[in-house]
Amino acid sequence: MSPLALGGNVFGWTVTEPTAFMILDAFVDAGFDLIDTADVYSRWVPGNGGGESETIIGNWLNKRGNRQKVVIATKIGSEMGPGLRGLSREYILRAVEDSLRRLKTDHIDLYQSHHDDPATAIEETLAAYGQLIKEGKVRAIGASNFSTERFSASLKISEERGLPRYESLQPLYNLYDRAEFERTLAPLCRERGIGVIGYYGLASGFLTGKYRSEQDLSKSVRGEHVRTYLTERGFSILEALDRISARYEVAPAAVALAWVIAKPGITAPIASATSVEQLKSLVEAAKLKLDREAMELLDKVSAEPAVASTAA
Numbered sequence: 001m002s003p004l005a006l007g008g009n010v011f012g013w014t015v016t017e018p019t020a021f022m023i024l025d026a027f028v029d030a031g032f033d034l035i036d037t038a039d040v041y042s043r044w045v046p047g048n049g050g051g052e053s054e055t056i057i058g059n060w061l062n063k064r065g066n067r068q069k070v071v072i073a074t075k076i077g078s079e080m081g082p083g084l085r086g087l088s089r090e091y092i093l094r095a096v097e098d099s100l101r102r103l104k105t106d107h108i109d110l111y112q113s114h115h116d117d118p119a120t121a122i123e124e125t126l127a128a129y130g131q132l133i134k135e136g137k138v139r140a141i142g143a144s145n146f147s148t149e150r151f152s153a154s155l156k157i158s159e160e161r162g163l164p165r166y167e168s169l170q171p172l173y174n175l176y177d178r179a180e181f182e183r184t185l186a187p188l189c190r191e192r193g194i195g196v197i198g199y200y201g202l203a204s205g206f207l208t209g210k211y212r213s214e215q216d217l218s219k220s221v222r223g224e225h226v227r228t229y230l231t232e233r234g235f236s237i238l239e240a241l242d243r244i245s246a247r248y249e250v251a252p253a254a255v256a257l258a259w260v261i262a263k264p265g266i267t268a269p270i271a272s273a274t275s276v277e278q279l280k281s282l283v284e285a286a287k288l289k290l291d292r293e294a295m296e297l298l299d300k301v302s303a304e305p306a307v308a309s310t311a312a
Contacts (some may be wrong), residue, residue, distance in 0.1 A: 039073070174269070
């Protein structure tokens, strides 16, 4: 896969179908192929019922006739309505048909568990995925938002029971949100050869430099998601991004994504765009090679403060 994934979470939310078509066209024309979405996108928008993003992508695939040129990743497990959630065998076999119909395709390249489902046995979930793989409806499976313990347990059961294993992990990972993934999940993924496609590569847009004060939050409907990043550490990261982007003559977003791409074990960060113009900085990231000085500066300013020990 290409070293950058296009996030479909904005399709059907802040991006209409005609604009989404232009973004998708530009993404593929630039040489990229990985498109990430989920059945639940964008159910949170008033008037939506879920599946809007998959539907837009499916309409685009159908109109362009380019299914074999792209890698489609979607997710299952988030609530789609009363009783419609989780990773039970019955629900997986039902939900995959809905996603295939919306995507207008006969197979999903990467089918991901959107969230862990403690109420369902891991064996049941993996066996259901195994059936879909045998039927040719799914090529590979992945997991998103799993704890280290549950992800490790899933890999162990796959090995012991001869069931399909999660070949990828989709964690929250960017310059600001680093610690949780790097502490235990990153070593596990490297050790087991698991692909990593981190989401929120631009921290909900904060790392573009668009939001630098609470007054800026009103610039977008996604602004409120950025409030938690308006910290001293967050501003230090933006300052470093400004310095480095000026030196390389690229957008701060390109530098932020290039840092993720350069990290060991990362397959591709996921980032979304609401216009073709925004997409340009994402494309720049895949071509940008940061030198040691830039990487060390970003590592330093984004490092989370050590937690003081409470031991006696």
